[in-house]
Amino acid sequence: MTLKIDHVSREFVSNAGELVTALDNIELVIEDQEFICFLGPSGCGKTTLLRIIAGLDTATSGRVVHDDHEICAPDPKMAMIFQEYSLYPWRNVLENVAFGLELRGIDRDTRIKEAERYLDLVGLEDFSRSFPYELSGGMRQRVAVARALAVDPAVLLMDEPFGALDAQSRNMMQKELLDIWNKTKKTIVFVTHSVDEAVFLADRIVVFTPRPGRIRENIPLNLPRPRERTSAEFASIRRHVLDLIDETSKSGKV
Amino acid sequence: MKKNLKYFLPIIVIFCWEVIAIVVNNEFILPRVESVLAILAEPLKDLFGSGSLLENAYMSIYRVVTGFLLGACVAIPLGILMGRVEWLDDAIDPILQVLRPIPPIAWIPLALAWFKIGFGSILFIIFIGAFFPILVNSIDGVKRVNRTWIETAQIFGASNLQLLIKVIVPAALPTIWTGLRVGFGVAWMSVVAAEMLPGTTSGLGYLIMYAYNFGQIQVIIAGMIVIGLIGLCIDFLLRQVERRKLHWQGMER
Numbered sequence: 213m214t215l216k217i218d219h220v221s222r223e224f225v226s227n228a229g230e231l232v233t234a235l236d237n238i239e240l241v242i243e244d245q246e247f248i249c250f251l252g253p254s255g256c257g258k259t260t261l262l263r264i265i266a267g268l269d270t271a272t273s274g275r276v277v278h279d280d281h282e283i284c285a286p287d288p289k290m291a292m293i294f295q296e297y298s299l300y301p302w303r304n305v306l307e308n309v310a311f312g313l314e315l316r317g318i319d320r321d322t323r324i325k326e327a328e329r330y331l332d333l334v335g336l337e338d339f340s341r342s343f344p345y346e347l348s349g350g351m352r353q354r355v356a357v358a359r360a361l362a363v364d365p366a367v368l369l370m371d372e373p374f375g376a377l378d379a380q381s382r383n384m385m386q387k388e389l390l391d392i393w394n395k396t397k398k399t400i401v402f403v404t405h406s407v408d409e410a411v412f413l414a415d416r417i418v419v420f421t422p423r424p425g426r427i428r429e430n431i432p433l434n435l436p437r438p439r440e441r442t443s444a445e446f447a448s449i450r451r452h453v454l455d456l457i458d459e460t461s462k463s464g465k466v
Numbered sequence: 467m468k469k470n471l472k473y474f475l476p477i478i479v480i481f482c483w484e485v486i487a488i489v490v491n492n493e494f495i496l497p498r499v500e501s502v503l504a505i506l507a508e509p510l511k512d513l514f515g516s517g518s519l520l521e522n523a524y525m526s527i528y529r530v531v532t533g534f535l536l537g538a539c540v541a542i543p544l545g546i547l548m549g550r551v552e553w554l555d556d557a558i559d560p561i562l563q564v565l566r567p568i569p570p571i572a573w574i575p576l577a578l579a580w581f582k583i584g585f586g587s588i589l590f591i592i593f594i595g596a597f598f599p600i601l602v603n604s605i606d607g608v609k610r611v612n613r614t615w616i617e618t619a620q621i622f623g624a625s626n627l628q629l630l631i632k633v634i635v636p637a638a639l640p641t642i643w644t645g646l647r648v649g650f651g652v653a654w655m656s657v658v659a660a661e662m663l664p665g666t667t668s669g670l671g672y673l674i675m676y677a678y679n680f681g682q683i684q685v686i687i688a689g690m691i692v693i694g695l696i697g698l699c700i701d702f703l704l705r706q707v708e709r710r711k712l713h714w715q716g717m718e719r
């Protein structure tokens with residue numbers, strides 16, 4: 213059940229007519245049940261790569277293979293969680309969570325029961341009748357996670373899902389995500405530009421560099437969980453990753 | 467005081483009207499307020515053989531609703547299609563841009579030529595009046611559906627039909643609804659105008675034109691007030707639906 217990113221490149225033509233290499237020959241294997249973080253400053257192609265993995269965008273060259281099956285179109289084995297506009301504002305929380313099941317033709321009673329189960333998992337069982345605008349940003353993202361999990365995907369793709377949250381809810385969401393990951397054992401591909409977030413969450417950090425988007429380094433983290441942000445080990449890994457990014461941004465300027 | 471102005475102003479306007487009417491002292495130019503109220507007070511009374519206020523109002527409403535529904539039934543599907551299919555939009559848009567600024571009233575001669583005097587041509591005018599605002603808003607609403615909402619459904623494996631029914635239409639509904647409200651307003655104005663055509667024998671437009679021929683200014687004003695109130699009521703109803711069903715509007719995040 214590995215996810216293989218096989219020499220993926222993606223070029224865009226900018227509005228000015230120039231060719232922009234968003235991704236240059238990305239080569240990466242993501243293991244089953246791995247929690248992997250794509251880390252890098254904005255503009256280095258993280259979102260583009262995630263969209264290609266989801267089948268929302270196609271690589272200019274190269275391919276993404278999941279479990280011996282090449283991804284060429286939006287793939288139901290994947291579930292994506294966006295930073296913004298992740299929920300349907302005209303549906304209440306329960307209907308949002310049941311959305312994927314509804315598309316798959318699951319009958320009403322079953323999908324409502326399933327949706328309630330996943331709402332339970334993210335701790336929002338009391339909000340099933342609320343509408344997204346009545347929830348805080350963190351709660352909305354929890355609903356989005358529940359909705360993604362409800363269709364039992366193999367891989368969760370998360371594009372800076374906590375990027376719009378305040379620091380406190382962000383930390384809380386990170387802990388809860390790890391909990392959920394422990395319970396469900398999904399593969400998670402998590403995009404962030406926060407070093408702290410990546411070090412807190414990941415089994416492995418993939419550091420990207422911009423223009424053209426390339427992988428700078430693969431950093432496996434062997435820190436046991438739960439991780440303490442204040443621990444010496446955490447700090448030293450954080451320093452190491454920061455140095456890497458500093459280096460690349462310096463060399464980028466030359 | 468500023469806040470209460472909206473309650474005082476109508477009273478002041480009516481008062482001024484009454485004063486001017488007394489000064490003018492000519493019912494054929496400006497009738498007194500009470501003559502108009504007398505007409506309004508008896509909406510079931512036949513007005514010199516042209517039917518009652520209520521009967522004529524019913525006819526106008528019947529016509530406008532029929533024409534409006536017809537317009538909506540064509541404009542909404544076409545708008546959704548044009549919003550989704552780019553080449554279709556490119557192909558139709560120039561015609562649309564040329565036809566859109568033509569006021570519904572300007573279609574009257576053509577309507578008469580095609581449908582003769584009667585229900586058919588009135589319906590056609592209402593259709594035209596309702597059609598363009600609804601079409602333009604539907605196209606716009608569909609085009610502006612958030613890309614994230616569409617992609618979320620695609621990853622969940624939505625078919626094109628599911629995408630349309632479960633995402634595009636609900637997401638575009640507030641804008642389509644605005645189109646319906648504007649379209650209804652235009653249709654209502656068009657029906658009254660169309661009913662003023664010679665050969666029509668019912669409707670509020672007919673009533674006030676007929677009253678003019680008899681010099682019954684108080685009936686004209688009473689009819690105009692009824693026209694205004696009905697337009698207001700229907701817009702109020704449409705707004706209520708919007709408030710209840712589209713409460714999420716403007717709160718997307």
Ligand SMILES: Nc1ncnc2c1ncn2[C@@H]1O[C@H](COP(=O)(O)OP(=O)(O)O)[C@@H](O)[C@H]1O
Nearest residue numbers: 224225226234253254255256257258259260261
């Ligand atoms: N649809 C597009 N058309 C043109 N250029 C694009 C498009 N999508 C992304 N890009 C460009 O590709 C590069 C990478 O973008 P993105 O993947 O969004 O980066 P990140 O998510 O890391 O911030 C950027 O330079 C961006 O301008």
Ligand SMILES: [Mg+2]
Nearest residue numbers: 258259260371
């Ligand atoms: Mg991004």
